[in-house]
Amino acid sequence: MTRPPSRKATSQDVADLAGVSRSAVSLVLNGRGDGNIAPDKQAAIRAAAAQLEYEPNPSAVSLRSSRTRTLGVVTDAIASTAYGGDLLRGASEAAERSGHLLVLVDTHYEEQREADAYRTLRGRRVDGLLFAAMSLREYAVPEAATGVPFALANCYDPAAPQVPAFVADEVAGGRAAARLLLDAGHRDVVLLAGARDAVASTLREDGVRAELAAAGHALRTVETGWEISDGVAAATTVLTGPDRPTGLVCANDRVAVGAVLAANRLGLDVPGDLSVVGYDDDAALAAPMVPALTTIALPHRQIGEAAVARVLDDLATDPSAAGGARRTGHGTVLVPCPVVVRDSVAPPRRRASRQRAGSPSR
Amino acid sequence: MTRPPSRKATSQDVADLAGVSRSAVSLVLNGRGDGNIAPDKQAAIRAAAAQLEYEPNPSAVSLRSSRTRTLGVVTDAIASTAYGGDLLRGASEAAERSGHLLVLVDTHYEEQREADAYRTLRGRRVDGLLFAAMSLREYAVPEAATGVPFALANCYDPAAPQVPAFVADEVAGGRAAARLLLDAGHRDVVLLAGARDAVASTLREDGVRAELAAAGHALRTVETGWEISDGVAAATTVLTGPDRPTGLVCANDRVAVGAVLAANRLGLDVPGDLSVVGYDDDAALAAPMVPALTTIALPHRQIGEAAVARVLDDLATDPSAAGGARRTGHGTVLVPCPVVVRDSVAPPRRRASRQRAGSPSR
């Protein structure tokens, strides 16, 4: 009891207090007491452990087990985006449930840092590895990431389709976005498509086009960027041009905000004169927007959860995994995108004459 | 050389390959070779280490040194916000520079999770601890956070002023925001103040008011929330009421976006008819907005960096810190908020008659 309070108790301290050996302490605290240790001694051990607030030294446990109960997460920039946090949240909750902790390295898109990140993490002897992308993209799994259970979140490697990868079902999301407008009665839809070099925009466009086509309608597409300003510019062009559409599907919520902004500046009301569908369900933008944005959510949290679950599963399945996982072909899994209905979609107003600019509807 | 490639090399492997003892390997690789080990043997050891890609097992090192080279970060929700990422980025870069890694636990504002978070992290024997708040607030340092170097980022404990705390200088930020408008020639300024219960809004308001007062002007204040929709509502009221101001200081960029939205709906141009200053320099909003928002940036990255540097410093200073830090009174440090000039502020238009709604200025 003269142990200074600042020093953490060891199993020896517990053994001394309970009057048993360290082995007994270990057995009991690891649930292998029954049949090995007398019940009263078990109770004494537990009591001593509780009194001393004993927690096994993880370095010692790791040294013995060659497991660190730690998962490495390398991300391209995910800690710097609002919805990236959701992915991390799903991941860390899944990890925590099984007693694992996440160690995060953010590379901010710098190639050099990425190589270092894997090296650092492997050096730390993480039990598994994850690469999480800020937004959907292709990703070439580097050599440094192999030899340990590994999964991809929000990205996939076309050259290594057997690597477990968890991505949003963007095509279905695009279909859902179009369906929202179709169900409200829109026929005349333009897609503010985002940047063409992003795979998400291509996939979403495929979905929107397919759904519209199935209903017998053509789709007009305008390539944009991903920012509010891109939405303003593109929407201004579309809304002042010929054949003004009654509905807009936007590449993401930021573009949708830009579209609303542009509409307002032109004296057009959303959703009265124009319906707008966003994408992402960005917490800072979609719900708080006026009008609140109807949008397609990205299942980032589930993606994070599923990716960690997979790594943990591989770890449990393959006892030798910590030293070099063998993976069999499993491939990419598509996680559905929930539809979030709010206030930016309404039936198209009967097209009479062009709405007069300058009569804001509220 | 028959070592399977999946097994990581140990110092024994290196010693065998170099033909020396493990001690020699340790000495050389830890920079204490000179004067102890013959130069040619040193070279042999380094070569062997490189060839085997030897990396010391961190569990073994930790067990011996009782240092994990790991810092625990508990956050209230920081991983779920865009600018929270900046804080984490600053923190992890500072940590990395000295060979430390960050382990992050996000509590999502759940009290219970917070207690668990500290417990988990302490159980992992982190060398130091940080609490990082998503936005400026007071924070009662819990018992579980003591006994190890500790710092607060983006928050402070009024009951424990000696705890190192790093926060933005919001008063100076508020002054700077007002100064921007004053310098452009505005006299008639309204503050869309955010929620009154937040300490940031109070501090910013003090700054704005002080700067205006020093110039001989009064300040009108409207309490709002923090979201786009709050900005829309408040700005609509202010802009349609008597004594329409020529300049608006907004509690944050989201409110500023709402203010611009409201102005546009009323047919008012920003910055032609109304100047708007934001706060936060939110990456998704400020620069991409149309017009790009002039705003006051939050120095989140520096805050994260400084907090980690402080913990690391305490760790280095106090050799017994890992087991129970003794801290002397240091208190809170204010980090300045940079001014970011973009396009949402202009000189006030000579007040003639009210600008006609419905003539968008571009």
Place this chain on the structure above:
DNA sequence: CTGAAAGCGCTTACAG
């Protein structure tokens, strides 16, 4: 049913 011993991989006195 229980305790003594070995060993995970490292570093640091301590002998030679």
Place this chain on the structure above:
DNA sequence: CTGAAAGCGCTTACAG
């Protein structure tokens, strides 16, 4: 200048 030994805290065969 170098190697053998001890020990960090744990768990798991292995004797008793």
